[in-house]
Amino acid sequence: MSGRQKTPPNTLRRLYPVSLGCAKNRVDTEIMLALLEAAGYQVVSRPQEADLMLVNTCGFITPACQEAIDTILELAAYKQDQPEKQLVVTGCLVQRYQQELLDLLPEVDIFLGVNDFPRIVEVIRARSTTGRLHCQDGWQDYELIWPRHLTTPFYxxxxxxxxxxxxxxxxxxxxxxxxxxxxxxxxxxxxxxxxxxxxxxxxxxxxxxxxxxxxxxxxxxxxxxxxxxxxxxxxxxxxxxxxxxxxxxxxxxxxxxxxxxxxxxxxxxxxxxxxxxxxxxxxxxxxxxxxxxxxxxxxxxxxxxxxxxxxxxxxxxxxxxxxxxxxxxxxxxxxxxxxxxxxxxxxxxxxxxxxxxxxxxxxxxxxxxxxxxxxxxxxxxxxxRLKGTIQPVLIEGHSEETELLLRGRLAGQAPEADGQVYINAGWAELGRLTPVRITKTYTYDLLGEVVGGQTACSEIEKNLTSWPDHVSI
Incomplete structure (x- = not known):
């Protein structure tokens, strides 16, 4: 028999992930995504398209716990018409409320604690024999460098x-x-x-x-x-x-x-x-x-x-x-x-x-x-005090509100935590440090213009779509 063999039906498995909570949780999610992709899963942008729905939860404070429960129930609703879907819940909420979640959420197929997420592929494959709850007391092997599917911008x-x-x-x-x-x-x-x-x-x-x-x-x-x-x-x-x-x-x-x-x-x-x-x-x-x-x-x-x-x-x-x-x-x-x-x-x-x-x-x-x-x-x-100064700005792309503005951050502005710098004159390359003159200031944000006569870079549009924005973070 010659020629390329067709891929058997239903071998492509689709994954819809949601990561809640802090950046430390995000890193754990990135490891799970990489491990699942190596096992044959492909990330999709809509839960109804997924064979596996994954929620990495925060359980630090009560509002975070409630957000996690709401997210789990929202995804569990997709199993009513498609019971073959798998719903896996990991993270701090699971570690904090183990037995309670087993009783409260029968819709969840697998619960993984904070020390078990590197075993996600193994546990999914052995689901029928290993039970629903996996919360070890032992620690991970911290000498390992786990693969990661970055959910942050590439830079x-x-x-x-x-x-x-x-x-x-x-x-x-x-x-x-x-x-x-x-x-x-x-x-x-x-x-x-x-x-x-x-x-x-x-x-x-x-x-x-x-x-x-x-x-x-x-x-x-x-x-x-x-x-x-x-x-x-x-x-x-x-x-x-x-x-x-x-x-x-x-x-x-x-x-x-x-x-x-x-x-x-x-x-x-x-x-x-x-x-x-x-x-x-x-x-x-x-x-x-x-x-x-x-x-x-x-x-x-x-x-x-x-x-x-x-x-x-x-x-x-x-x-x-x-x-x-x-x-x-x-x-x-x-x-x-x-x-x-x-x-x-x-x-x-x-x-x-x-x-x-x-x-x-x-x-x-x-x-x-x-x-x-x-x-x-x-x-x-x-x-x-920054008005009129020239500051190095990490360019992050277009403003979420309008493509007429670029946005970026100073060294004193951490991602997702502090304000931003908006740029209304000049162009710069995505992910590059660029000199920007601050022309106006607000309560948390700054406005400025690119210094040095830089020209528009066509890479910015291409790169804006290159990171996995379909992952719900």
């Missing part, structure tokens, strides 16, 4: 440097869900970063539950400075950014390394959560307001141009009006460039959920609105 990627958390914040469920802190080997991270750079990644964002704790579980030595030195030696990487740090671990050595390597963005994402010593103690944060001031002074002395991002919780049990007033006053004095404000919500199983002196949700939300309004005024003031 930007996340690098997860550790798993879990060993802090004991009284409001947080992460240690219960993800386990204690485990650093990935330094050599493994450098090798993965080189692979990403070879694929065209120019911006590398380091993520963990606490990036500044990297190495603390390996003999107690903080290894983040050494990791950054080696990553800065990868010539193709133009921006290296740290996300999710802890204010108590910003050491002079770390700052000197950041100051000595221009590829490392002078960007500090340090959630302080509060400034009242009494509240910090109740939160279990392990530092006082005095320590925060010392950390900020150290950063601004060694890296004067540093961008500072933080987040705070208002309405925590025991927060009095004078505590909130202190929070407003001190955060304004600290002059953060980006401030996220969250109204406290009690989480089942945490010490804070049992604390007395609770603040009503209405009052917590009122305080959150007041602090956001204050920070908005500070933002406008700080951004006005």
């Amino acid at each position: 930007s990627a996340y690098l997860k440097i550790a798993e879990g958390c060993s802090h004991h914040c009284t409001y947080c469920t992460i240690p219960q869900i993800r386990g204690p802190y485990r650093s990935r080997p330094l050599s493994t991270l450098v090798a993965e970063a080189k692979q990403l750079a070879a694929q065209g990644v120019r911006e590398l964002n380091l993520v963990a539950q606490d990036t500044t704790a990297y190495g603390v579980d390996q003999g107690g030595r903080l290894l983040l400075p050494e990791l950054l030195r080696q990553l800065a030696g990868i010539a193709a990487l133009q921006w290296i950014r740290l996300l999710y740090g802890h204010p108590a671990r910003v050491t002079p050595e770390l700052l000197r390394v950041m100051a000595d390597h221009p590829q490392i963005c002078p960007y500090f994402d340090l959630p302080v959560q509060h400034v009242s010593d009494r509240l910090l103690h109740r939160m279990g944060r392990g530092y006082r307001q005095k320590d925060l001031w010392e950390t900020l002074a150290r950063i601004r002395t060694i890296i004067p141009a540093a961008t500072l991002r933080t987040s705070v919780i208002v309405g925590f049990p025991g927060e009095r009006e004078q505590d909130f007033a202190e929070l407003c006053q001190v955060t304004a004095q600290m002059e953060f460039d980006h401030l996220g404000v969250f109204a406290y919500q009690p989480e089942e199983g945490t010490p804070a959920a049992k604390m007395a002196e609770s603040v009503t949700p209405r009052e917590a939300n009122r305080r959150a609105r007041r602090l956001r309004s204050l920070q908005a005024r500070l933002n406008r003031k700080k951004l006005r």
Whole structure:
């Protein structure tokens, strides 16, 4: 028999993925996508076209849990007319509420915990004999470099440097869900970063539950400075950014390394959560307001141009009006460039959920609105200082609102977290650092024009459709 054999019917399996939650979850999703594609699955853009529907969930806070349940039920509805479809649910929600989900969601074919997602192909293939729930207590092999199907633009990627958390914040469920802190080997991270750079990644964002704790579980030595030195030696990487740090671990050595390597963005994402010593103690944060001031002074002395991002919780049990007033006053004095404000919500199983002196949700939300309004005024003031300056901007394509504007980010604007730079004059290549003169400023965003007479690049339209925007992230 000669000629090309026809592909047997029904051998092409189609996959519809949804990833919820943080960038660390996104990395796990990218690994699962690559493993499933190697097993013969093809990503599709609509759930009704899929043979396998995959949801990677967040279970950190109650609203995230509700979003995950709603998403699962929405996808489960497609199984009513097509019962042969498989629905697989993974991630933090599964790890946190294992038995409850088995009873609540009979529509789900497989539940995978946070340590089991690399086994997704094996578990799917053995579904009929292995049961619905897979939640191991053991950890992954962190020396491995898993394949990844990047769901970020081709020029930007996340690098997860550790798993879990060993802090004991009284409001947080992460240690219960993800386990204690485990650093990935330094050599493994450098090798993965080189692979990403070879694929065209120019911006590398380091993520963990606490990036500044990297190495603390390996003999107690903080290894983040050494990791950054080696990553800065990868010539193709133009921006290296740290996300999710802890204010108590910003050491002079770390700052000197950041100051000595221009590829490392002078960007500090340090959630302080509060400034009242009494509240910090109740939160279990392990530092006082005095320590925060010392950390900020150290950063601004060694890296004067540093961008500072933080987040705070208002309405925590025991927060009095004078505590909130202190929070407003001190955060304004600290002059953060980006401030996220969250109204406290009690989480089942945490010490804070049992604390007395609770603040009503209405009052917590009122305080959150007041602090956001204050920070908005500070933002406008700080951004006005950039008017007329020329800044390197990472070009990200057309604005989502109109093709008459390009959009990009400064080194002090992390992806999906901070504001953007919109460009109304000149053209530039997608994924390139381009000089832009800032002509106007707003509360969170900037407007500018390309400097240097660059011409339109036809690659921008082609590249805009080259990354997997059909993946629901």
